[in-house]
Amino acid sequence: MAKCHISNTIRVLRFNHHEMTQQQLADLVGVTRQTIVAIENGKYSPSLELAFKISRVFNLGVEDIFSYTEEQEK
Amino acid sequence: MTYQVKKNIMQLVSAIFVFGIYFWYVYQQYLERNVEGVELFRFWATAILILIPVTIVLRLIIEIIFIIINGIITKESAPSFSDEFDKIIDLKAMRVSHFIFILGFFVAMGSLLFDSTPSTMFIILLFSGFLSEAFSIVWKIFLYQRGV
Numbered sequence: 737m738a739k740c741h742i743s744n745t746i747r748v749l750r751f752n753h754h755e756m757t758q759q760q761l762a763d764l765v766g767v768t769r770q771t772i773v774a775i776e777n778g779k780y781s782p783s784l785e786l787a788f789k790i791s792r793v794f795n796l797g798v799e800d801i802f803s804y805t806e807e808q809e810k
Numbered sequence: 811m812t813y814q815v816k817k818n819i820m821q822l823v824s825a826i827f828v829f830g831i832y833f834w835y836v837y838q839q840y841l842e843r844n845v846e847g848v849e850l851f852r853f854w855a856t857a858i859l860i861l862i863p864v865t866i867v868l869r870l871i872i873e874i875i876f877i878i879i880n881g882i883i884t885k886e887s888a889p890s891f892s893d894e895f896d897k898i899i900d901l902k903a904m905r906v907s908h909f910i911f912i913l914g915f916f917v918a919m920g921s922l923l924f925d926s927t928p929s930t931m932f933i934i935l936l937f938s939g940f941l942s943e944a945f946s947i948v949w950k951i952f953l954y955q956r957g958v
Contacts, residue, residue: 767893779957
């Protein structure tokens with residue numbers, strides 16, 4: 737059975753973007769800090785709308801931030 | 811531990827506390843009054859209808875106290891809105907809640923088939939309402955910790 741996994745580089749991007757805090761990013765994209773924490777830790781895959789909002793904050797494309805991998809479970 | 815997890819743990823404790831005390835009070839009244847017939851149905855209907863506002867008011871008070879105490883201790887302010895992560899967890903928890911309540915409803919109706927008293931049916935209904943809420947909160951805590 738295939739297991740889907742979306743990883744991201746938000747933590748690194750925040751650091752490279754004037755050491756932006758999770759709260760600042762959350763305020764910019766209109767979610768709570770806990771949601772940013774969950775996304776960074778891979779506990780939540782954001783909606784397409786939120787993914788676009790995050791990508792616009794960093795002036796990057798969605799695929800530059802989020803990557804999709806499909807793992808095969810044995 | 812995130813704010814949402816702490817809030818849900820508080821909600822679970824307050825749900826157990828409020829339901830436990832209220833049910834104990836109602837059951838004592840039931841034993842003392844020894845009601846029968848139509849009065850019995852009226853008694854349980856009143857008990858269930860009063861439970862709703864009592865639960866809302868008491869849990870609101872407990873939540874306000876929690877926000878104040880949590881704010882003083884952690885200096886963390888409560889999120890002023892629910893975002894998509896909160897909403898998806900709420901929906902998943904609601905599904906669990908509905909499933910358990912419907913299961914309880916069928917058990918309550920089934921108890922009548924097996925010659926149980928109407929009081930048993932009402933008690934099962936009350937408990938299924940409580941359990942559906944308790945499990946939904948536990949499921950929320952689990953999803954906030956594990957992710958969705």
